Each structure stands twice: as structure tokens, then as C-alpha cells.
Amino acid sequence: MYRKDNHNQLEFENFYLPFSGHLRGDNRWVILAGQIPWRQIEELYGKLFSEDNGCPALSARVALGALLIKERLGTSDRETVEQIRENPYLQYFLGMKEYQDKPLFDDSMMTHFRKRFNKDILSDINEKIVESAMKKTEDDKVNSPDSSKDESDKYNNDSSANKGKLIVDATCTPADITYPTDLSLLNEAREKTEEIIDTMQEPFVGIRKKPRTYRRKARKSYLAVAKQKKPGVKKIRKAIGQQLRYLKRNFGHIDHMIEEGLLVYLSKRLYRLLLVIKELYRQQLWMYENRSHSISDRIVSIYQPHVRPIVRGKVRTPVEFGAKVSISLVDGFSFVDRIDWDAYNESCDLEEQIKRYKQRFGFYPESVHVDKIYRNHDNRRFCKKHGIRISGPPLGKPIEETEKLKEQRRLQYQDEIDRIAVEGKFGQGKRRFSLALIMTKLAQTSEVAIMVSFIVMNLEKILTGILSFLLFIWSRLLVSFQVAALNCRNHTRQLLKVCA
Numbered sequence: 001m002y003r004k005d006n007h008n009q010l011e012f013e014n015f016y017l018p019f020s021g022h023l024r025g026d027n028r029w030v031i032l033a034g035q036i037p038w039r040q041i042e043e044l045y046g047k048l049f050s051e052d053n054g055c056p057a058l059s060a061r062v063a064l065g066a067l068l069i070k071e072r073l074g075t076s077d078r079e080t081v082e083q084i085r086e087n088p089y090l091q092y093f094l095g096m097k098e099y100q101d102k103p104l105f106d107d108s109m110m111t112h113f114r115k116r117f118n119k120d121i122l123s124d125i126n127e128k129i130v131e132s133a134m135k136k137t138e139d140d141k142v143n144s145p146d147s148s149k150d151e152s153d154k155y156n157n158d159s160s161a162n163k164g165k166l167i168v169d170a171t172c173t174p175a176d177i178t179y180p181t182d183l184s185l186l187n188e189a190r191e192k193t194e195e196i197i198d199t200m201q202e203p204f205v206g207i208r209k210k211p212r213t214y215r216r217k218a219r220k221s222y223l224a225v226a227k228q229k230k231p232g233v234k235k236i237r238k239a240i241g242q243q244l245r246y247l248k249r250n251f252g253h254i255d256h257m258i259e260e261g262l263l264v265y266l267s268k269r270l271y272r273l274l275l276v277i278k279e280l281y282r283q284q285l286w287m288y289e290n291r292s293h294s295i296s297d298r299i300v301s302i303y304q305p306h307v308r309p310i311v312r313g314k315v316r317t318p319v320e321f322g323a324k325v326s327i328s329l330v331d332g333f334s335f336v337d338r339i340d341w342d343a344y345n346e347s348c349d350l351e352e353q354i355k356r357y358k359q360r361f362g363f364y365p366e367s368v369h370v371d372k373i374y375r376n377h378d379n380r381r382f383c384k385k386h387g388i389r390i391s392g393p394p395l396g397k398p399i400e401e402t403e404k405l406k407e408q409r410r411l412q413y414q415d416e417i418d419r420i421a422v423e424g425k426f427g428q429g430k431r432r433f434s435l436a437l438i439m440t441k442l443a444q445t446s447e448v449a450i451m452v453s454f455i456v457m458n459l460e461k462i463l464t465g466i467l468s469f470l471l472f473i474w475s476r477l478l479v480s481f482q483v484a485a486l487n488c489r490n491h492t493r494q495l496l497k498v499c500a
Contacts, residue, residue, distance in 0.1 A: 027089050029092065031463060035133065035459065038060070040128050042059065044125065045063065045121070048116055062094045062104065062105070063113040063116060065093055066105075067110070067117075068459070071452045081106070119336070122448060127335070129455065133333070133462045162366040162388060163366055166329075166365035166369070167422045168329070169426070171426045172322050177300065180321065186247065186280075187226075187243055192274075193274075196254060196270050197211060202265070211256075213249070221239060224239075244285055276299065323446060324339075324340050332461050347376055354386070366388070371419070391419065429454070
């Protein structure tokens with residue numbers, strides 16, 4: 001059934017606002033604001049500025065809080081500013097004392113916020129957030145009447161025994177670039193060199209003749225191959241050679257114009273592109289002459305020259321282009337141990353990750369859960385030295401079918417189940433948050449975006465735990481009220497029988 005609403009909407013001045021002008025304490029943003037050590041973050045952030053010179057900067061709570069809001073809501077910079085302006089809970093999260101109906105800052109400040117932080121500062125912030133959350137969790141377990149002594153002593157100061165599980169893995173966070181091919185990169189570089197020549201020639205239009213670049217002919221020869229569905233190897237190589245020769249000709253014109261002092265007419269952006277294109281030309285020429293498809297520090301984007309190809313070996317995407325990230329997972333909380341734009345073997349980081357675990361908690365883990373690439377002789381030797389059990393089958397000849405073998409297989413199966421948590425963390429970051437495609441352009445801002453994603457995922461875990469605890473308390477109280485009401489009703493019935 002549908003009841004038609006015949007009443008018109010009230011006037012704007014008469015629109016009803018709930019909560020009587022007060023914020024609710026059980027709101028998610030109010031809860032999250034209490035889980036972040038803002039004072040410690042303020043101390044780390046304040047070291048970046050001078051105490052005497054310059055205009056006063058926005059607080060660390062506003063800067064970091066805006067980045068957390070953007071990541072959690074999945075909005076753009078401009079939309080994030082609008083959301084903050086319209087939502088009083090978001091303004092409380094940023095430390096405002098009262099609601100303001102004007103934007104707190106311009107959307108261009110979001111870029112400056114990302115530049116002011118770096119991965120080391122955000123790593124320290126993440127450590128403090130997780131440390132505070134774990135401490136509160138342990139205090140709740142100790143104060144809970146249902147907790148046992150063994151559970152409350154999980155992370156005590158006794159360093160004589162290994163405790164806990166450490167889950168380690170690595171992934172790639174793809175950057176927002178076009179899938180690179182040698183031919184497309186050279187064509188794009190050629191077009192940018194033509195733009196550089198036009199910019200340097202612009203003040204002398206009508207005074208001196210512009211160098212010939214044959215841009216139409218070069219574009220036509222590129223499209224003749226690029227539009228083919230499956231061009232052959234010889235056609236691609238011929239087209240690459242043509243683009244290299246066009247680039248060489250353009251570089252000759254640019255060098256001649258630079259000798260004449262025309263470099264001053266280039267902007268910083270175009271001058272930076274010129275340097276990147278020259279390095280790209282050197283790499284492509286070397287691969288063309290040596291008939292190779294690989295070279296160290298290979299450039300795959302002229303706008304993001306820091307991006308490198310990362311061979312992952314996955315069925316869907318065998319090669320990804322972005323930063324490689326190694327993380328450690330402890331009790332559902334993630335710690336980013338390394339962010340690198342160059343491809344590396346993640347098994348070399350296991351020893352350092354185990355040492356960081358000891359620095360955080362004061363003891364080594366009882367077990368380390370990793371995939372096959374981590375189970376080399378060096379890592380096994382290090383784990384054996386410190387009494388750490390590494391997941392996976394042991395080395396040596398398989399033992400016979402006995403109860404010991406069954407127990408070993410059962411333990412291996414449980415280890416694989418425990419390791420699923422880190423894959424789920426990567427899935428959460430790439431499906432729910434922005435790790436599937438990093439939209440920032442600079443290397444530093446991209447690293448900040450990656451770190452903020454993991455901080456937000458840790459905050460999500462904290463929020464989920466708090467809401468689950470509140471729901472548990474509410475259910476216990478509800479059951480207690482129901483039992484008390486049932487006892488009261490039975491007692492009343494007995495009194496009525498006695499009176500009758």
C-alpha cells in the first residue's frame with residue numbers, strides 16, 4: 001500500500017533539526033575522534049614548521065583528519081571540503097568547537113596536506129594509533145569478568161617466551177597511468193617535444209622561422225600501426241625506429257634553441273618533461289639497438305617517472321605498475337614496513353619485520369605465517385635461532401603416515417587459514433579504499449595516500465570492535481532485564497496465589 005502525501009514541504013526556516021542542537025555520542029566520527037592520539041600527532045606535525053616565520057598553518061588535526069575523511073568516504077578533494085562544510089560531525093572530528101557553514105579551507109589545500117606528511121611520520125602515527133587501541137583492548141580484557149588469565153597476559157612485559165602470530169605479505173598498489181607500450185611512450189614523448197619547440201618559438205613568431213618537426217607525418221606513421229588489432233613484431237619495431245628518429249631530430253632542434261638562450265621560455269613543468277623524455281629516449285634507443293625489452297629503472301610514464309613495472313605473476317595482471325608494499329599483520333592491525341617503487345624480493349624483509357615485531361611488543365612471535373617465497377634457508381635459519389615456527393611444510397624427506405604426519409598437516413592447514421587474513425586486508429584496501437588505483441601523481445603524495453589507506457583500515461577495525469562491544473553490552477543488559485522481568489512476574493503470581 002502507498003499513502004499519497006498531500007502536504008507540501010515546510011519552509012526552509014521551519015525545517016526541523018533533531019538532537020536539540022547537540023551531537024550524539026554514539027556517532028562513528030565522534031567515536032573515531034576519541035581513538036586517535038591527536039596531541040602526539042600535533043607534536044610530530046609541529047616540527048615541520050617554524051615557530052616565528054610565516055603565516056599560522058592549519059592544525060595537524062585538520063590536515064590529517066581531512067585526509068582520513070577523504071579516504072574513508074572515497075571522495076575527491078573538492079567533495080571532501082563540501083562534506084566537511086555540511087556535516088557537523090566531520091567538523092567535530094577535525095577539532096572544531098562549533099559548527100561553521102563556511103568551508104574550513106580551500107580544496108587545493110588537500111594537496112599541501114599530502115605534501116607536508118611523509119611515510120615515516122604517518123608510520124609513527126599508525127604505530128601510536130594501534131598501540132593505543134591494543135592497550136585499551138587489553139585493559140578491557142583484564143577488567144572483564146569473563147576473561148581468563150591467559151588471555152590477559154598475551155602481550156605482557158615477559159620477554160622470556162615467544163607470543164602471538166605475525167602474518168607477512170606484499171602487494172602492488174597500481175598507479176593511475178595508461179598501460180605503457182614502447183610505441184605509445186615514444187609517440188607521447190615526440191608530441192611533448194613538439195610542444196616544447198612551439199613554446200620556445202612562440203616569442204619569435206613572425207621574426208624567425210620555426211624548425212620543421214614533420215608532426216603530421218610522424219602522427220600518421222604511428223596511427224598506421226597503433227590502429228591495427230594485432231600488428232606483427234617487425235611492424236612494431238619499424239614504427240619504434242621511426243619514432244626514435246623523429247625524436248632525435250626534435251632533440252637536435254631543442255639543443256640548438258637552448259644554445260641560443262631560449263631555455264628561459266620553458267616552464268618548470270616542460271623543463272622537467274624534457275629531462276624525463278631525454279632519459280626515456282636513451283632507454284628506448286638502447287633497447288632498440290640491443291633488441292631487448294628490459295632495462296634498469298625503466299620509465300613507463302613521462303608524467304610519473306618514478307613508477308616502475310612490478311612483475312607479480314598473477315593470472316589477471318602479470319605485470320602491475322606502481323609501488324610495492326610490504327606489510328605485517330598482528331591481531332588484524334596492519335603495519336606498513338616498506339614502500340618502494342622499484343621491484344624487490346619481499347623475502348629479504350622478513351628478518352627486519354620480525355625484529356620490528358619484537359620492538360613493538362617486547363618479544364618475538366610464536367609463529368610467522370608467510371607464503372612460499374619467504375621460506376628460504378636464511379629465513380628458516382633466523383626463525384629457528386629465535387624459536388619461531390614458520391608456516392609451511394618443513395624441509396627434508398617427508399615422514400611416514402603416522403599421527404605425527406596428520407598433526408603436521410592439520411597445523412599446515414590452520415596456518416594457511418590464518419594467512420588468509422592478510423589477503424583479506426589487501427582486498428579491503430583495493431575494493432573498499434583506494435589501493436586499487438592511486439590517483440595522486442607525485443611519489444611522496446602517492447606514498448602518503450597508501451599510508452592513509454592503511455591507517456583508515458586500522459581505524460575501521462577499532463570502530464568495528466567498539467560497536468561490537470557496545471552491542472554485546474546491550475545484549476547482556478537486555479537479557480538481564482528480561483530475566484529480571486520474568487522473575488518479577490513469577491514472584492507476583494506466587495503472591496497472588498498466597499493472597500487468594
